[in-house]
Amino acid sequence: MRKVAVTGIGVVSAIGLNREEFWQSLAAGRSGICPLEGIDPCRLRFRNAAQIRDFRPQDYFEERQASVMDRFSQLALAAARQAVADSNIEWSPELRRRTAVVMGCGVGGKETEEQSTHTFYGLASDRISPVAVVKGMPSASTSWIAMDQNLHGPAFTITTACASAAHAIGEAFWLVRGGRADLALAGGSEAPLTPCLLKAWESMRVISPDTCRPFCRRRSGMILGEGAGVLVLEPLDRAKARGAAIYAELAGFGMSSDAHHVTQPCPEWAGEAMRAALEDAGARPESVGYVNAHGTGTLANDPAESKAIRRVFGDHTSQVAVSSTKSMHGHTLGAAGAIEAAATALAISRSLIPPTANFQEPDPECDLNLVINSARPAEIECAISSSLAFGGLNAILVFRRAT
Amino acid sequence: MKSMSADTTQRVIKAIAKVRHVPPESISPDATFEELQIDSLDGIQILFELEGEFGIDIPDDQARLIRSVRQAAEGIEILLAAKQSSQSGAPS
Numbered sequence: 001m002r003k004v005a006v007t008g009i010g011v012v013s014a015i016g017l018n019r020e021e022f023w024q025s026l027a028a029g030r031s032g033i034c035p036l037e038g039i040d041p042c043r044l045r046f047r048n049a050a051q052i053r054d055f056r057p058q059d060y061f062e063e064r065q066a067s068v069m070d071r072f073s074q075l076a077l078a079a080a081r082q083a084v085a086d087s088n089i090e091w092s093p094e095l096r097r098r099t100a101v102v103m104g105c106g107v108g109g110k111e112t113e114e115q116s117t118h119t120f121y122g123l124a125s126d127r128i129s130p131v132a133v134v135k136g137m138p139s140a141s142t143s144w145i146a147m148d149q150n151l152h153g154p155a156f157t158i159t160t161a162c163a164s165a166a167h168a169i170g171e172a173f174w175l176v177r178g179g180r181a182d183l184a185l186a187g188g189s190e191a192p193l194t195p196c197l198l199k200a201w202e203s204m205r206v207i208s209p210d211t212c213r214p215f216c217r218r219r220s221g222m223i224l225g226e227g228a229g230v231l232v233l234e235p236l237d238r239a240k241a242r243g244a245a246i247y248a249e250l251a252g253f254g255m256s257s258d259a260h261h262v263t264q265p266c267p268e269w270a271g272e273a274m275r276a277a278l279e280d281a282g283a284r285p286e287s288v289g290y291v292n293a294h295g296t297g298t299l300a301n302d303p304a305e306s307k308a309i310r311r312v313f314g315d316h317t318s319q320v321a322v323s324s325t326k327s328m329h330g331h332t333l334g335a336a337g338a339i340e341a342a343a344t345a346l347a348i349s350r351s352l353i354p355p356t357a358n359f360q361e362p363d364p365e366c367d368l369n370l371v372i373n374s375a376r377p378a379e380i381e382c383a384i385s386s387s388l389a390f391g392g393l394n395a396i397l398v399f400r401r402a403t
Numbered sequence: 404m405k406s407m408s409a410d411t412t413q414r415v416i417k418a419i420a421k422v423r424h425v426p427p428e429s430i431s432p433d434a435t436f437e438e439l440q441i442d443s444l445d446g447i448q449i450l451f452e453l454e455g456e457f458g459i460d461i462p463d464d465q466a467r468l469i470r471s472v473r474q475a476a477e478g479i480e481i482l483l484a485a486k487q488s489s490q491s492g493a494p495s
Contacts, residue, residue, distance in 0.1 A: 045460070205463050223462070263444055299467075300443070378449050 004176050005239040006247040006345045006403060008087025008232030010079035010187075011050020013329045013339055014050035014115060014225055017319075018082055022329075023346050024337075025262070026354035027375050031328045033211050033223050033358075046207045049193055050225030050330025068131045069144060070109030075228035075335075076141035076189035077148055083185060084149060088230040088244060091150075093403050100181035101146045101155040102172040103230075104164030104188030106275020106334030107197065109136035113126040114194045124314050132297035141189050145230075149403030151330040153181045159334065161295070164188050166337025166387035166395035169231060176233050187338035189228030198224070204263075206298050214303045214324035214356050215370055216296035218364035225358045229338030231345070236402065248345040250283025251382070251400040258392025270394050274384060275314045277396035281382070285313050288320055288398075289380040292344040294388040296331055303365035305388065310367075321378060323371040327357040341397055344385040353378050409472065411483075412425035412476045435471040453479060459486055 009019045014032030016022030025032065028076045034050045035041075052075070057066040060078045069077070080101075089095075112135040119125050134140060141159040146155045154175060165188025172186030192198075200225060201207050208221035231250075239246055254276030258266035278285060294305055310317050326342045332339055347353050352375050359372035385397045412432045419425040422445055430439065438490045441449065450466050451461075453475065469475045 045462075203447065203451055205466060207451070209463070224417070261442070327433070 001178050002179065004173050004233050004235035004250045004270040005236040005244070006231050006250055006399070007244040008083040009241050009247060009342045009345065010077045010082030010086060011227070011339060011342050012052065012055060012079045012231040012386045013227035013332070014052050015329050017052070017055060019086060019342070022342070023350070025328060026325055026346070026353055027345055027350070027355045028375050029328070029355045030180060031211065032359045033330060036193065038193065039198060044198055044221040045202050046209055048211060048223055050223055050332070051193055052226055058197070066374050070133060070135040070140065071191035072105060072109055072114045072189045073135070075191060075226065076103060076125060076187070076230070077144045079187060079189065079228035079230040080145040080185050082147065083230040083232045089183065089232065093174045095183060096150055097152045098182040099151040100153040100172055100175050101142050101151055102158065102168045102175070102184060102186045103142045103145065104158050104160070104166070104168035104334045104337060105122040105138040105141060106161050106164050106190055107192050107334060108380055109140060109193055110197050110198070112136040112195040114196050117196070145185055149185070151185070160395065161335050161391055162331065162336055163387035163389035163393050163395040164334035164337065165229065166341065166385065166397055167255065169250070169338060169341055169397060170255065170395055172233055173250050173290050174255050177233060182235065182238070184233040185230055186233055187228065187230035188335040190333045190335040191226045192224060192333055192358035193226050210357050212297040212327045213358045213360060214293065214297040214327055215363060215366040215368065217361040218358045219297045219299070219302060220325070222298050222331045224312050225332040227329060227335050227339055229283065229335055229342045231338065231341060248348040248399040249402045250397065252277045252279070252398035254278070254280055254396045256394045258394070260392050262391050265304035265388055266392060268312060269306045269392065270308035270386070270388050272303060272313035273394035273396045274308065275387070277384065277398045281398040281400065283382045283398055283400065286311070286316050287382045288384055289378055290344070290347055290383040291320055291322045292347070292383065292385045293322050293324045294386045295326055295356065297324070297326065301388070302363070305386070306366040306368055318356040318369050320369055321353050321376060322368045323354060323356040325354050326386035327359070337395060340387070344383045344397070345399050348380045348383055348399055351377060351379050353380070408480070411480055412472065414456055415453065415472055415475045415479065419449055419457055421452060422448045424487070430472065432472050457483060459483060
């Protein structure tokens with residue numbers, strides 16, 4: 001089987017509109033969480049989100065194109081173009097035919113959907129936009145990336161709530177490793193900061209009234225975010241042959257289903273997904289120096305995830321640095337697995353572990369080797385990016401320093 | 404504090420019964436949520452029903468303290484009293 005390299009990274013997030021801005025924020029422990037714009041604060045009980053303030057569609061797309069894309073597709077395509085440019089890939093007709101696009105998306109085109117719903121029910125108007133269907137479909141981002149880059153290989157969207165992008169990257173990785181594709185653009189995007197969906201999250205009572213403090217005793221919930229991340233994946237030998245800059249090897253992918261509860265996490269099966277991913281990578285737990293945790297900052301997730309990490313790493317747990325970058329870019333749901341995979345690959349390549357920001361006080365229930373509030377230099381051999389979705393759908397990616 | 408009204412307790416029981424899909428008679432005013440096998444997903448639905456039923460907002464930090472029918476009814480009476488006093492403009 002071929003080894004697979006990450007040779008391009010594109011990120012659009014609340015802490016940076018491109019890979020380098022994103023990384024500089026992570027390295028500085030700078031959070032992008034701030035008061036939400038676009039909804040009447042009187043109608044929402046929480047105030048803050050990781051919202052992208054300075055993304056101007058007209059900087060990326062012609063008006064005509066932007067008008068037929070929901071925000072989640074705009075973010076995805078912007079990230080995909082960055083990733084492709086970053087990889088310096090030279091397209092040939094054969095390579096375009098053999099390139100896959102696999103994206104994750106948790107909630108689809110909510111902006112479009114909520115506007116249509118408002119028109120029909122709120123305004124009692126029968127004039128629903130003729131492009132509501134193609135804007136709203138969760139697979140639209142994949143289609144736009146394929147069309148924009150003229151790519152004809154396997155292309156599909158995976159939706160597994162908060163693990164969508166990790167599943168997408170994992171499946172794309174397997175396509176490239178197994179020779180079904182010679183290159184892949186893989187990642188995820190989400191634009192979930194729409195009024196009805198914000199209210200639905202509010203009703204679930206998992207959103208923090210102030211900020212996201214993963215693994216902290218004073219954590220009070222998650223903070224929603226929007227964004228997109230895309231990785232360019234290609235065979236390691238080909239990447240080397242063309243002299244590409246390689247961030248890391250994507251070495252393993254593992255998944256599991258808790259088959260337990262629609263919201264309560266289950267350490268046993270999250271741990272099993274980690275084990276499966278390490279086995280897929282041929283990596284010993286002792287080779288793992290960093291876990292980019294799912295770390296939502298909810299009361300339920302963080303202790304359960306801590307238990308899962310302990311189950312897998314045993315006595316080595318104290319040697320594994322753990323952080324949750326959601327404390328900075330928020331929980332971007334279907335994009336989270338991609339944005340965090342980008343953070344993990346960058347951590348390996350820059351030999352620096354981004355911290356859990358906003359941390360105040362240790363929690364005995366989250367007894368891990370946490371990197372808190374400032375980044376920690378470290379030579380990392382292997383690193384894990386964890387995604388543990390509602391409904392118990394777990395996806396784990398293992399990255400390794402490229403040699 | 405005033406003694407709790409039976410009416411509040413009955414309305415709490417009704418909300419729980421609706422979410423749990425059980426007859427209200429099967430729920431004792433002395434029952435804990437654990438005894439009623441109420442999990443976190445039931446919990447958020449019950450809070451939602453109670454907010455609608457009583458026209459109040461139950462903040463997350465207070466919601467987390469509710470572990471029984473009685474605690475729910477007591478908490479609601481406090482929130483109702485606070486709402487009433489703020490509406491009548493009386494000093495709290």
